Amino acid sequence: MKIRPLTGVLGAEISDVDVREPSSFKEIHRAFVKYGVIAIRDQSVTPEEQIRFAQKFGEININKFFTPHPDYPEISLIIKEPQQRMAIGESWHTDHSYDVVPCMASMLHTIEAPEVGGDTGFSSMSSAFGALSESMKNFLRGLSAHHSNDHVFGYTAKKQYETHQDGRVLNSELAVHHVIHPVVIKHPLSGKECLYVNKDFTTHVEELSEAESESLLQFLYRHASDIRFTCRLRHAPGTITIWDNQSTWHTSINDYDGYRRIMHRIVIKGSPIQSSLPR
Ligand SMILES: [Fe+2]
Numbered sequence: 001m002k003i004r005p006l007t008g009v010l011g012a013e014i015s016d017v018d019v020r021e022p023s024s025f026k027e028i029h030r031a032f033v034k035y036g037v038i039a040i041r042d043q044s045v046t047p048e049e050q051i052r053f054a055q056k057f058g059e060i061n062i063n064k065f066f067t068p069h070p071d072y073p074e075i076s077l078i079i080k081e082p083q084q085r086m087a088i089g090e091s092w093h094t095d096h097s098y099d100v101v102p103c104m105a106s107m108l109h110t111i112e113a114p115e116v117g118g119d120t121g122f123s124s125m126s127s128a129f130g131a132l133s134e135s136m137k138n139f140l141r142g143l144s145a146h147h148s149n150d151h152v153f154g155y156t157a158k159k160q161y162e163t164h165q166d167g168r169v170l171n172s173e174l175a176v177h178h179v180i181h182p183v184v185i186k187h188p189l190s191g192k193e194c195l196y197v198n199k200d201f202t203t204h205v206e207e208l209s210e211a212e213s214e215s216l217l218q219f220l221y222r223h224a225s226d227i228r229f230t231c232r233l234r235h236a237p238g239t240i241t242i243w244d245n246q247s248t249w250h251t252s253i254n255d256y257d258g259y260r261r262i263m264h265r266i267v268i269k270g271s272p273i274q275s276s277l278p279r
Helices: 022-035 047-057 125-130 134-141 155-160 210-224
Strands: 002-005 012-015 037-040 076-080 105-112 120-124 144-148 178-182 184-186 193-195 202-205 230-233 240-244 248-252 261-268
Touching: 002 022, 012 022, 022 037, 022 047, 022 240, 037 230, 047 105, 047 240, 047 261, 120 125, 125 193, 125 210, 134 184, 134 193, 178 184, 202 210, 240 248
Parallel strands: 012 037
Antiparallel strands: 002 012, 037 240, 076 261, 105 240, 105 261, 120 230, 120 248, 144 178, 144 202, 184 193
């Protein structure tokens, strides 16, 4: 197995491995924890084999909002057709932060990719947090933030977004999740402190006024999407990409109008979020 880091902060490409081979998993999982996002190249797997590989990371979360694969409900179809303009997940976010116990990882198996474009951007939330001043870190450690999915998947979003109107996003009546998580979390596997707010799902900071919360969140979104904390990942048919939702953000780069892009997505359940403050 060859592992090639993509940047100095996160991301790695893995080649010369077959994910169906049980003995390969330990090293793949180690790379996943170390790099936050891994792209395993040239995998020829069936939906059943993708499901079996995903189950090695943990139990599968069956997504309510994205179109399910007709034969495998564990797999969501993330499709953008040539004539569609919006892509799913265009702004920086972490998947499922609106859940009481958010998912640990997400996995995309690329079925069809545009000739150029359609990459995914990732950002390291441990590096972004680590680059802040000690005073700002201490301030953030004492805060918690509200997360919701109503404005992204719910009725208000239904009126607004092409992805809801053309049937790629379903079940808006189920988008009622609202939770509070610490702004800084302790990663369950690496033990690192990570920023845990994101532009899509975080609505406000509990302990601050509306104006203070808005200013702080805008600052954090700008800071944590700085290019020095990011990597950009190219998809190709057969690539299996897996990322850690507690240590990274991601964004789907929508620069491929006129091309079809098809992904088979699986989400893995996580463990309860831990605050970085000692109990
Ligand atoms: Fe996402």
